[in-house]
Amino acid sequence: xxxxxxxxxxxxxxxxxxxxxxxxxxxxxxxxxxxxxxxxxxxxxxxxxxxxxxxxxxxxxxxxxxxxxxxxxxxxxxxxxxxxxxxxxxxxxxxxxxxxxxxxxxxxxxxxxxxxxxxxxxxxxxxxxxxxxxxxxxxxxxxxxxxxxxxxxxxxxxxxxxxxxxxxxxxxxxxxxxxxxxxxxxxxxxxxxxxxxxxxxxxxxxxxxxxxxxxxxxxxxxxxxxxxxxxxxxxxxxxxxxxxxxxxxxxxxxxxxxxxxxxxxxxxxxxxxxx
Numbered sequence: 001x002x003x004x005x006x007x008x009x010x011x012x013x014x015x016x017x018x019x020x021x022x023x024x025x026x027x028x029x030x031x032x033x034x035x036x037x038x039x040x041x042x043x044x045x046x047x048x049x050x051x052x053x054x055x056x057x058x059x060x061x062x063x064x065x066x067x068x069x070x071x072x073x074x075x076x077x078x079x080x081x082x083x084x085x086x087x088x089x090x091x092x093x094x095x096x097x098x099x100x101x102x103x104x105x106x107x108x109x110x111x112x113x114x115x116x117x118x119x120x121x122x123x124x125x126x127x128x129x130x131x132x133x134x135x136x137x138x139x140x141x142x143x144x145x146x147x148x149x150x151x152x153x154x155x156x157x158x159x160x161x162x163x164x165x166x167x168x169x170x171x172x173x174x175x176x177x178x179x180x181x182x183x184x185x186x187x188x189x190x191x192x193x194x195x196x197x198x199x200x201x202x203x204x205x206x207x208x209x210x211x212x213x214x215x216x217x218x219x220x221x222x223x224x225x226x227x228x229x230x231x232x233x234x235x236x237x238x239x240x241x242x243x244x245x246x247x248x249x250x251x252x253x254x255x256x257x258x259x260x261x262x263x264x265x266x267x268x269x270x271x272x273x274x275x
Contacts, residue, residue, distance in 0.1 A: 052151035104227030112226030115238035
């Protein structure tokens with residue numbers, strides 16, 4: 001959501017290896033949906049996708065940052081209703097959809113991914129990020145429909161080695177996290193939350209990043225390196241942390257409709273060192 005706050009080729013791949021435990025790895029068989037994004041489209045999104053545990057991956061071939069928020073239309077809601085709501089504001093679709101996660105923001109040339117449990121239904125892939133002219137990417141065409149069908153077999157949860165819990169308005173983390181670790185993300189709050197990940201530039205701080213988020217003046221003090229897009233209360237997803245050591249910031253860009261602020265302004269931001 002940044003913010004709500006991201007191909008020329010789409011492929012469904014099998015037998016993807018993920019890091020599944022601290023300081024070691026184990027192979028996990030996953031179906032993977034890989035989609036390429038650019039200005040301002042998700043290319044060749046399949047008409048249907050079998051549900052269950054699926055890794056959704058976005059490759060950014062554009063010149064701007066992009067994200068791929070995945071939402072499920074609530075039963076009885078039509079795509080036209082969502083389109084009409086989006087003409088009011090991105091927040092106007094909140095009552096119409098379920099936020100089920102998605103691939104976080106990737107800078108140009110980057111890739112982001114998340115593991116989701118997709119239930120049957122009608123879905124949308126959305127990029128809420130605004131262009132330099134202030135117009136959200138979704139208003140320029142960066143929204144795509146996807147029908148998810150019932151899974152043919154029962155999928156097992158990925159074997160995460162740690163859990164990050166999102167609440168109103170904070171993250172609860174293990175005492176240590178390691179590069180490349182597979183973590184479970186759970187939203188125990190009463191509002192949608194996300195876990196955007198940004199890597200701080202040398203010498204920069206969380207305060208520098210928050211100041212930049214408000215002004216967008218000068219070069220950003222951090223780079224987007226993915227994360228988990230917004231999850232509704234009670235929902236979970238899985239995320240492989242960045243593989244590089246360094247100092248990162250986890251933050252939630254989801255807007256709070258009651259207070260008119262992004263969740264990071266309500267305390268949902270934390271500095272994390274992966275080592």
